Amino acid sequence: MxxxxxxxxxxxxxxxxxxxxxxxxxxxxxxxxxxxxxxxxxxxxxxxxxxxxxxxxxxxxxxxxxxxxxxxxxxxxxxxxxxxxxxxxxxxxxxxxxxxxxxxxxxxxxxxxxxxxxxxxxxxxxxxxxxxxxxxxxxxxxxxxxxxIADTTIERVTKELENSLARLCDNTNSQQHSEASSIPSELTQHKRDIYSASSGYIQNIQYPALLEIANQNDLLINMECRAGDYTFSGQKIGTLFPKNHAHADIEIKVVECIDIGANKTGAQDIEYSIRHLAEIGLRALSPGINDNFTAMTVLDKLSGILSAALDTDLPQHIYHDEDNKLRLIGKSVTKSDIVHSALSQIRDAGKTKPDILHHIIVIIGQISLTLKSQDAQIALNQQVELIKQHIHEYFHGKEEETYLLKAIEKYSL
Missing domain, CATH: 1.20.1270 (Substrate Binding Domain Of Dnak; Chain:A; Domain 2)
Incomplete structure (x- = not known):
């Protein structure tokens, strides 16, 4: 420009x-x-x-x-x-x-x-x-x-995250889903492992190209990595079934469909911007800065993102051919992963700060009121159990313990 x-x-x-x-x-x-x-x-x-x-x-x-x-x-x-x-x-x-x-x-x-x-x-x-x-x-x-200013940066990252979430979740409509994503038993003994050719972060996986390779060679491709993962040269990243259809040149083509770079990107990684937002909260809670208000602003923004993401169908990279035969299984992000990326590190960094713990309790309680996903609710309940452990460890017998436990009881967590 x-x-x-x-x-x-x-x-x-x-x-x-x-x-x-x-x-x-x-x-x-x-x-x-x-x-x-x-x-x-x-x-x-x-x-x-x-x-x-x-x-x-x-x-x-x-x-x-x-x-x-x-x-x-x-x-x-x-x-x-x-x-x-x-x-x-x-x-x-x-x-x-x-x-x-x-x-x-x-x-x-x-x-x-x-x-x-x-x-x-x-x-x-x-x-x-x-x-x-x-x-x-x-x-x-x-x-x-x-x-x-922290608020300006938080707002920019939040908008970037909202756009990323909307873009990635919109792609679910064009994907082929199946509840039966397991590998057929007759193929499990006839496989060829795929190994990474270079080291770095996976920035993008070309699923349409992989599906085309699987269709042309009558293969089932199982990817054991996803965007955002770090791979080193020689690491196993997937499997081809059956082995007699998976030649060396096909393995090379499959590896070329995985874009690896020095840095993470948000092209396919939903957690990318969530981690960025959580990082701001972590730095705010560090002993050198100790800015609880910025951390609570981050939590407020994350609550909106979590509410939208946990009630949305996340991308599931499971593809079939025209005959409804399973061809490609990709590793997908789960709602538990999103909850962990958003709350776990901030919760741990603020475990000695009652205002931070109370804010997280309120956020989880408000999200739970309208949450429909059972998996997401289980992940949130795990966060609540960890918060209870922090309360018992750091505030046992103190006024803060009563205050925080009442907040948990208020939302029936």
């Missing part, structure tokens, strides 16, 4: 320059335009160019300092979120575009013999843009300051 904006600025100043050369008689009627010489204009433009470069360098330096301090409290992914913001990209594009525009105009003014008189409109346009940059700078500073 900054590169595109820079080229737009260059194109814009060239267009203004061409219009001025084409319609000189009309430009002459504008008395408020620049009225100095070309030498004076070059001197002013050189000063403006130097000032813009200095300002842009200083702004970026300050930005990285602010982001570094904020990332230490909210997590390193804050920098990625900030840099991926469209508003941030537009601001940076305006700064660099102004520099590119001024430099382009200086190049145009280099040969004085080209002009009978200075290009007043073009030079004036550059002056106006330099003035506008002062207000852009104010907006950018305000944007950076707001981006470093």
């Amino acid at each position: 900054p590169v595109i904006i820079s080229f737009m600025f260059i194109g814009g100043i060239l267009l203004v320059f061409w219009l001025e050369l084409t319609y000189t008689e009309y430009v002459e009627k504008l008395k408020f335009l620049y009225a100095g010489s070309i030498e004076d204009a070059k001197t002013i433009l050189q000063t403006i160019l130097s000032a813009l470069i200095t300002m842009t360098t200083l702004v970026i330096s300050i930005t990285m300092v602010v982001l570094s301090l904020s990332a230490s409290q909210l997590g390193p992914r804050l920098i990625k979120i900030f840099m991926s913001s469209r508003r941030t990209q537009i601001y940076i594009g305006i700064f660099f575009g102004s520099i590119a525009l001024t430099l382009t105009l200086l190049i145009l003014l280099h040969d004085q013999s080209t002009f009978e008189q200075p290009p007043k409109l073009t030079i004036s346009s550059c002056f106006v843009l330099a003035f506008i940059n002062l207000f852009v700078l104010l907006g950018y500073v305000n944007h950076v300051a707001r981006s470093g």
Whole structure:
């Protein structure tokens, strides 16, 4: 985006320059335009160019300092979120575009013999843009300051998580489901194991391509990994059935359908953004920060996500062919996994903080009131049992014990 904006600025100043050369008689009627010489204009433009470069360098330096301090409290992914913001990209594009525009105009003014008189409109346009940059700078500073606030970051991550959940769960309609996802007994003794060819995080598994391979070769593919898992070279990641249909070249094709990279992504990993949100809460509860209010804000956002996710049909990567023959079994995220990712670490980090435990109890109680999934309810009940252990261990015989147990009793947990 900054590169595109820079080229737009260059194109814009060239267009203004061409219009001025084409319609000189009309430009002459504008008395408020620049009225100095070309030498004076070059001197002013050189000063403006130097000032813009200095300002842009200083702004970026300050930005990285602010982001570094904020990332230490909210997590390193804050920098990625900030840099991926469209508003941030537009601001940076305006700064660099102004520099590119001024430099382009200086190049145009280099040969004085080209002009009978200075290009007043073009030079004036550059002056106006330099003035506008002062207000852009104010907006950018305000944007950076707001981006470093915990609530802003939490809200961005929550929206990203909601979009990810909606996108991934919408795909369930196009998938073929089956309750009978077990491997037929006659195939269990005739298998060929699949091993990872490289180390890294699984970013994406190309299930349609795997299904096509299984159909073409009359195979059943059982994947024992999913997006978000870390694999090392030589690790078993799946099995092909039957063995006599699974040749070495087919195994290579199957492995190529698994995209492995250095970092996790949210392409297929529902827990990716949940872990990011939970990380903010964990850092807030660390002894160095000890910000319970930020952790409770995270829990509030997670409660909405959990309520939606636990009553939604999560993607189940089980596919059949046109004859309803089982062809592909993929490892899928469960509702228990989502509950664990969202609550377990924050609960453990806040086990000595009665306000955090009470907040988790209230959230679980409110979710349970409308929850229909039995598996999800079991996972939530496990969290409640662990909270009871924390209460007995850290608040036995204290007022906090009575307070927390009454909250549990209130929601019949």
